[in-house]
Amino acid sequence: MLTLTLLVLLGSMALALLRAVKGPTVYDRILAANAFSTKTVLLITALGFLVGEAEYYVDIALMYTLVGFIATVAVLKVSEFGNLGQSGAVRSTPAERPNK
Amino acid sequence: MIDIMSIASGMFLLVGSVFTLIGSIGIVRMPDVFTRLHAAGITDTLGAAGVLLGLALKAGFSLLLVKLLLMLVFLLLLNPTACHALARAALHGLRRPWMD
Amino acid sequence: MKDNAVLRVVTKIIVPVILVFSLYVQFHGDYGPGGGFQAGVIFAAGFILYALVFGVEAIERVFSAATLRIMTALGLLLFAGVGFWSLIGGERYLDYDAFAQEPLVGQHVGIFLVELGVGITVAAVMITVFVAFAGRTSD
């Protein structure tokens, strides 16, 4: 069953990759990249059980979970503002009350 | 007892694999980025939960189990956040969503 | 992106978790995958997430440019200092046996200090590079 899961995950990653290649918009590609990173996390964990070193692999997967999220936020920020630094209060949106 | 655990673990892995695959098919099939996000949500919730809980049953009572559950918590906290940020960016940057 | 309530709240929750995780990676180099370089990168990634959501100038609240420069130098100094300490002790450069009577204890202490130096430098340099890049605007 573990092997089947690994194969399914690899297949799903291929499908996500297909979406990343086809696009058509930048958001589709970010979506595909995010889905790909989620599946990578699952793949790393399952692989750890297959090779019998799950304690090591699960740490790597945990790190990948956190870093994958940061990567998605970073790419979104670049696509929305054109740079990484802006605090974001500049663009006018229906106002959420500021923090303090 | 061991048998029941491994059967339950196999069931969870199967459910996780099936939903991961369906989510990925959805990412390819759906007509626009917003509907694709719904499909990606399937992989992120039941797909990830199935695979990780299946592996957690394999791990038994150990630190590994705790880390797998921690990873599930992170995924269920961070993925909807990334998903929402992506949907919001797409709404601002793109155009109105696809309607029937 | 501070005006995005969901992103703001989740970032506030997850940044301390990322920092503790990076320090866990830093100090468990002998037991699992990890060590100074990886820990430094994850540590910096936590701050990068913070800066992405709250703006790059928010980093100033924690690390000023001068602090970052000092941290970069301090980490490097720690690394080099460990090396020269062994030279002074009559061993080869970075030979950790010089750190204690017992060679094994000496190796533990030496590796710990070197990894700490690497971690501090990598984190400081990563944050500096991010600030330098993010501070530039395209328009």
Next chain:
Amino acid sequence: MTPSNTRSVLLGTLLSALWLMLSGHWDVRLLLLGLLSVAVTVWMARRMGIDDAEGLPVQQLPRLIAYLPWLARAVVASNIDVARRIVTPSLPIEPVTVRVHADQKTAVGRVVYANSITLTPGTITLEVEENSIEVHALTGEGARDLCTNEMGRRVTACEAH
């Protein structure tokens, strides 16, 4: 103790628990390093200003945990529904956007509600505003379910204290 000090102690306790979950080593050296790590992190969190009521929703936490089983059942049910639609060859979807009322008083409450909506496949939060949330739903049915506001009421119940 001032509220901010209380919150720092709480954050430190939670992060210590996290360290023990990650480390699993109980020798003195690593426990001391853990204490040091937690102290450094709490100090940085204070300087960042992220250990406020939003970053550490202490009062709501127990009720939120009690809310999770209901959420889990809703997530599973909508997962099965959306999965069935995806594998149906004719792809029976009719996407709509609706604005649902959000009567949560705190930002954390709204964020929990917004993330619950996103977490159930078939509905995605597009925009969170002061007292409403804009939602993209895969089907009119899903949008109608949301408008009954059962989930919203349950989240609001979490923040009462």
